[in-house]
Amino acid sequence: MKIVSAQEMRDLDRRASTEFHIPSIVLMENAGLRVVEAVQTALAGIKLPQVVVIAGKGNNGGDGFVVSRHLINSGFHVDTFLLGDPSKLTPDAALNFRILQSISDRVFVVSDTGELQGLLAPLSGCDLVVDAIYGIGFHGEMPSLESEVVKMVNQSGKPVVAVDIPSGVEADTGKVRGEAIRATWTVTMALPKKAFFLEPGRSYTGMLTVGDISIPRCLLEAPNIKTNLVTEDWVAPWFLPRPAETHKGSFGHVLVVGGSVGLTGAVVMAAEAALRSGAGLVTAAVPQSLQPAIESRLIEVMTTPLPETSLKTISLEALPALQSLLERTSVCVAGPGMGRYPEARAVIRFVLETAGVPVIIDADGLNALAEDLGVLKDRQIPVILTPHPGEMSGLSGLSVAEIQADRLEVARGFASEWGVTLVLKGHNTVIATPGGDVYVNVTGNPGMATAGSGDVLSGIIAGFMAQGLLPDQAAISGVYVHGKAGDEAKKEKGERGLNAMDIVHYIPAVLKAFESR
Ligand SMILES: NC(=O)C1=CN([C@@H]2O[C@H](COP(=O)(O)OP(=O)(O)OC[C@H]3O[C@@H](n4cnc5c(N)ncnc54)[C@H](O)[C@@H]3O)[C@@H](O)[C@H]2O)[C@@H](O)CC1
Numbered sequence: 312m313k314i315v316s317a318q319e320m321r322d323l324d325r326r327a328s329t330e331f332h333i334p335s336i337v338l339m340e341n342a343g344l345r346v347v348e349a350v351q352t353a354l355a356g357i358k359l360p361q362v363v364v365i366a367g368k369g370n371n372g373g374d375g376f377v378v379s380r381h382l383i384n385s386g387f388h389v390d391t392f393l394l395g396d397p398s399k400l401t402p403d404a405a406l407n408f409r410i411l412q413s414i415s416d417r418v419f420v421v422s423d424t425g426e427l428q429g430l431l432a433p434l435s436g437c438d439l440v441v442d443a444i445y446g447i448g449f450h451g452e453m454p455s456l457e458s459e460v461v462k463m464v465n466q467s468g469k470p471v472v473a474v475d476i477p478s479g480v481e482a483d484t485g486k487v488r489g490e491a492i493r494a495t496w497t498v499t500m501a502l503p504k505k506a507f508f509l510e511p512g513r514s515y516t517g518m519l520t521v522g523d524i525s526i527p528r529c530l531l532e533a534p535n536i537k538t539n540l541v542t543e544d545w546v547a548p549w550f551l552p553r554p555a556e557t558h559k560g561s562f563g564h565v566l567v568v569g570g571s572v573g574l575t576g577a578v579v580m581a582a583e584a585a586l587r588s589g590a591g592l593v594t595a596a597v598p599q600s601l602q603p604a605i606e607s608r609l610i611e612v613m614t615t616p617l618p619e620t621s622l623k624t625i626s627l628e629a630l631p632a633l634q635s636l637l638e639r640t641s642v643c644v645a646g647p648g649m650g651r652y653p654e655a656r657a658v659i660r661f662v663l664e665t666a667g668v669p670v671i672i673d674a675d676g677l678n679a680l681a682e683d684l685g686v687l688k689d690r691q692i693p694v695i696l697t698p699h700p701g702e703m704s705g706l707s708g709l710s711v712a713e714i715q716a717d718r719l720e721v722a723r724g725f726a727s728e729w730g731v732t733l734v735l736k737g738h739n740t741v742i743a744t745p746g747g748d749v750y751v752n753v754t755g756n757p758g759m760a761t762a763g764s765g766d767v768l769s770g771i772i773a774g775f776m777a778q779g780l781l782p783d784q785a786a787i788s789g790v791y792v793h794g795k796a797g798d799e800a801k802k803e804k805g806e807r808g809l810n811a812m813d814i815v816h817y818i819p820a821v822l823k824a825f826e827s828r
């Protein structure tokens with residue numbers, strides 16, 4: 312499913328009218344109906360439900376008038392408030408306003424903060440508020456009248472269903488510059504908007520559902536829209552049951568390079584995750600004095616001791632051994648638990664320059680790469696980088712706040728500039744491809760913000776790539792599966808008790824569900 316900017320949505324609305332002859336008033340009618348369904352669901356079981364609909368002067372307000380009409384027709388008590396001058400309504404909204412006025416005597420115009428008293432009693436007596444003040448046409452800070460109303464709604468403590476987007480949230484940036492509606496449920500039209508995946512917009516959205524307003528499917532799948540939501544329907548077909556005639560060599564060989572004193576667990580988790588994700592063979596190449604400890608924790612994974620520095624980190628003498636390992640593997644993960652030390656930069660450079668196979672750089676490997684980004688320019692192999700916002704700050708030179716405020720575009724820009732697949736981790740992990748596409752993931756939970764979770768992710772991505780998925784596919788499905796396994800683990804352990812190995816433990820169940828679809 313695509314995720315759109317306000318302009319992309321306006322273009323789809325316009326094309327539905329101009330190329331497919333669907334009148335905009337029909338789209339508005341459908342939008343209203345989708346919200347009505349949500350309100351009816353939210354208030355199911357309540358006798359004589361009372362609803363307050365608050366509408367602005369744009370088409371979002373027009374949707375609100377449609378909602379009022381249908382709710383009245385189905386027996387609800389509805390008070391509708393238009394904020395501002397009815398003569399300023401858009402044509403479709405004006406028509407729906409006239410229709411509503413002709414069927415209801417509880418339609419009120421509020422044009423000044425002095426008239427807000429009239430809103431108090433209906434707000435305190437209602438079961439639910441419908442927010443149709445502003446939609447995707449909104450940007451900046453709202454005027455004082457609307458701002459006061461939003462405060463009143465938020466303070467009322469009533470459930471709020473937002474039409475298309477909570478009023479006050481900017482559709483493209485998720486920014487809130489003054490007041491904004493804190494929605495319980497947002498019913499967005501046709502496609503999700505970027506704001507739902509960016510803070511603070513995401514926090515104002517509440518539950519999100521997407522309503523079909525009859526925009527033709529071929530428009531909704533427009534290839535020129537470059538931002539996508541990762542869905543199971545899309546990922547699962549990459550995980551069909553395996554053909555009968557196979558052996559372990561058919562599913563590739565993952566090499567994990569990393570480990571240092573105190574960070575051996577990172578290698579263990581990446582290697583285990585790769586194996587559980589279906590890789591045929593996994594080898595962990597680690598500093599030699601740590602090898603016995605790692606070997607004792609890994610049964611199916613092979614381990615190789617590498618020459619080490621006095622700090623027991625991988626030394627430059629290890630490079631020939633690394634080269635021969637790289638020649639025997641199908642994908643390499645470099646960085647888990649590697650430690651931060653001067654030679655790390657040369658080790659990472661060597662891997663990127665020598666490997667003839669795709670390379671995933673994670674964790675300390677990313678910190679080493681950040682000092683030496685130029686190496687990305689001349690290589691021939693696909694590269695996947697999996698930074699969290701702090702590591703992304705090192706790679707990009709932007710602050711964490713700047714990255715978080717614009718995650719989709721920061722990821723897109725970096726992946727395009729450096730020709731890598733970039734996995735920017737965090738709530739709603741973003742995957743950006745070298746071709747300029749961005750994918751937003753919705754699986755996962757706060758319990759996964761735990762030590763080793765990132766190592767598991769890089770292991771899963773490597774495991775998928777070893778089995779033949781393309782780098783972009785492996786990154787997208789890896790992030791989805793990682794989050795889904797974390798969600799399954801949460802059902803058993805809750806958020807606080809969840810650890811990274813619990814995520815590994817649930818990978819097989821997630822993949823099994825794909826295979827048996
Ligand atoms: N054909 C269409 O375009 C459809 C539009 N639909 C609805 O229409 C909405 C978009 O409608 P509009 O484009 O009319 O805009 P909105 O209804 O979102 O906003 C109303 C007006 O507020 C103004 N505005 C923006 N920022 C402001 C600020 N800071 N202070 C004061 N005024 C500000 C804008 O100029 C805009 O004209 C969608 O979110 C959706 O709910 C749906 O009815 C489906 C079909």
Ligand SMILES: [K+]
Pocket residue numbers: 371442443444445446473474475476477478
């Ligand atoms: K709204």
